[in-house]
Amino acid sequence: MLSRFFSDRSIMEARLARPQSVSDGEVISRLAGVFRDVGYEGASMAQLAEATGLQKASLYHRFRGGKQQMAEEVLASAIGWFADNVLRPLNGDGPPAERLAEAIRSLNDFYDGGSKACLLNMLSSPRIEEGPFSRSIKDALEALVDAFAHLCVAAGWKREEARRQAERLVTMLQGSLVLSRGTGSTAPFRNFLADLPGEVLERPSGTDTLE
Amino acid sequence: MLSRFFSDRSIMEARLARPQSVSDGEVISRLAGVFRDVGYEGASMAQLAEATGLQKASLYHRFRGGKQQMAEEVLASAIGWFADNVLRPLNGDGPPAERLAEAIRSLNDFYDGGSKACLLNMLSSPRIEEGPFSRSIKDALEALVDAFAHLCVAAGWKREEARRQAERLVTMLQGSLVLSRGTGSTAPFRNFLADLPGEVLERPSGTDTLE
DNA sequence: GTCTATAACAGGATAGAC
């Protein structure tokens, strides 16, 4: 979307006829910051313009679908980054411990050590019920569960239990972000990341003898 | 707040001079439903009036502080109910299994089987940063951790580990509600409640031999 | 205490110059 086919041209145009004052990636990134802070309804066009350094009309020029399209592209971008930096290592085929370590580093970056909320949570409640975000959010959560389950299987878990554990991990991730925001401390998120290796690599010893 | 000192009088006044068409408790309950669905910014006065069956001006008569006061009283009411029905059993002194069972029933009621979001999450992001909700939310989350920790100690956990486990449980609670909303299924919440007794009453056998 | 009507404002979105 946007000037995908003109990304090089827009560089050449800088300071010329129609200089693109802020790159598309930078705009998306700054919009994301606002949506993550205050959610969809809480984000005003004035605030989004302020954050990007563009005027409202300029934002509408880039996103003809208005605020909704901005949130959609922000969400798509975040999901893409997540797929590249979190899901890919989890779904890889190297040593589980190393794959997990890479995913943990990415998670720490993505949530800035626990100081940034999750878009999947912040965009879950717009008045637009069953709107354009619902499907993406659901798919993203399930893809993350799948990826963790894949890793757990590689770490030796039985398929059934790997899935349950993966659901627990995604639950803990989201919960730790809620608590970090609610308590004003990043400790819950940091504790979650610190516990992750143990949760994945050390299976409970007594429970896997039944099946 | 409100007509606390006139609760009986307001009944006698019904259909007389100033009939209170909807009870205070009922108004708070219906307002809570809206805030839990769409959050603070997402809730408009028109929607709140619609949900309560009152006109906007009538709502302003009852809540002179406007929407913010409504959210404050809704939050205070929910926290009060939580203290009576969830924290009290957890902090009680009967058999841990029975106390937990009662708390679980209350949690299931409170979140309607996982179909209702948590106000502590939904009110965490208003533009009013560090606003009137932050303190209550932080205190409520910490009180819940304390109560679970108290129960874990009663169930035989060591104090340090009881606290860590309690934090994990509150994290799981919040996370399961996020996932339930995000995936459109109450399964994550129901799984959380189903796992709770095991998480509290069955301590890990291998990890408590070090200290 | 509730209502209708309306004020005062902020919000999302657009027009058109450059």
Added chain:
DNA sequence: GTCTATCCTGTTATAGAC
């Protein structure tokens, strides 16, 4: 592509009758 200026709907909030 960006800007200033503006439109118009929806929002919060108030006035005043009953």
